[in-house]
Amino acid sequence: AQSVAQPEDQVNVAEGNPLTVKCTYSVSGNPYLFWYVQYPNRGLQFLLKYITGDNLVKGSYGFEAEFNKSQTSFHLKKPSALVSDSALYFCAVREGGGYNKLIFGAGTRLAVHP
Amino acid sequence: GAVVSQHPSWVICKSGTSVKIECRSLDFQATTMFWYRQFPKQSLMLMATSNEGSKATYEQGVEKDKFLINHASLTLSTLTVTSAHPEDSSFYICSAPPVQGNQPQHFGDGTRLSIL
Numbered sequence: 001a002q003s004v005a006q007p008e009d010q011v012n013v014a015e016g017n018p019l020t021v022k023c024t025y026s027v028s029g030n031p032y033l034f035w036y037v038q039y040p041n042r043g044l045q046f047l048l049k050y051i052t053g054d055n056l057v058k059g060s061y062g063f064e065a066e067f068n069k070s071q072t073s074f075h076l077k078k079p080s081a082l083v084s085d086s087a088l089y090f091c092a093v094r095e096g097g098g099y100n101k102l103i104f105g106a107g108t109r110l111a112v113h114p
Numbered sequence: 115g116a117v118v119s120q121h122p123s124w125v126i127c128k129s130g131t132s133v134k135i136e137c138r139s140l141d142f143q144a145t146t147m148f149w150y151r152q153f154p155k156q157s158l159m160l161m162a163t164s165n166e167g168s169k170a171t172y173e174q175g176v177e178k179d180k181f182l183i184n185h186a187s188l189t190l191s192t193l194t195v196t197s198a199h200p201e202d203s204s205f206y207i208c209s210a211p212p213v214q215g216n217q218p219q220h221f222g223d224g225t226r227l228s229i230l
Binding site for chain 1: 118120123124148155156157158160163205207209216217218219221222223224226
């Protein structure tokens with residue numbers, strides 16, 4: 001069965017510092033991995049995805065993520081955090097094509113302090 | 115790009131009322147729509163998958179008679195919370211699969227349902 005783990009409920013970082021939001025996954029087939037961000041009372045906004053190819057993927061708003069197959073991880077990173085990055089971040093995995101279920105992690109709240 | 119429109123964004127109603135939430139794909143056809151429920155400060159839980167022209171597929175533990183899902187056309191899926199009670203209060207989000215399989219799902223903006 002597919003599963004996603006986000007081990008941190010909350011990540012606190014000072015503005016201008018690098019940030020990392022952790023994600024590990026479990027899937028039997030080839031994983032399609034995604035990061036989404038959610039602002040209060042809003043739906044999810046897509047940040048980036050890994051399907052195949054380069055392990056380091058770059059996405060929206062300066063975010064990037066590194067796919068590590070041996071560690072089954074897909075950590076979200078940003079070199080320099082902004083206060084406006086404060087939000088709820090979800091890692092998700094899908095086993096293959098678009099009509100398969102998307103399974104979400106529990107979410108990590110990112111708080112960037114001025 | 116592809117957009118999913120969800121309406122209403124916020125509903126407050128009395129206990130016992132039935133509430134309908136609409137989800138439309140604006141510039142593409144969606145034969146499938148995913149419906150999620152999100153409790154405060156928690157993750158998204160897949161409730162059901164609607165399929166145009168056939169019955170919805172419900173996840174284990176989701177009451178079919180409480181959460182009626184209809185996929186009336188290739189651009190419209192609806193979720194009706196029947197005889198809603200305070201415990202049904204939650205944030206409901208719909209999502210359409212991508213047109214191309216290697217693309218992300220498209221999410222609606224969600225509906226905040228508050229039952230008094």
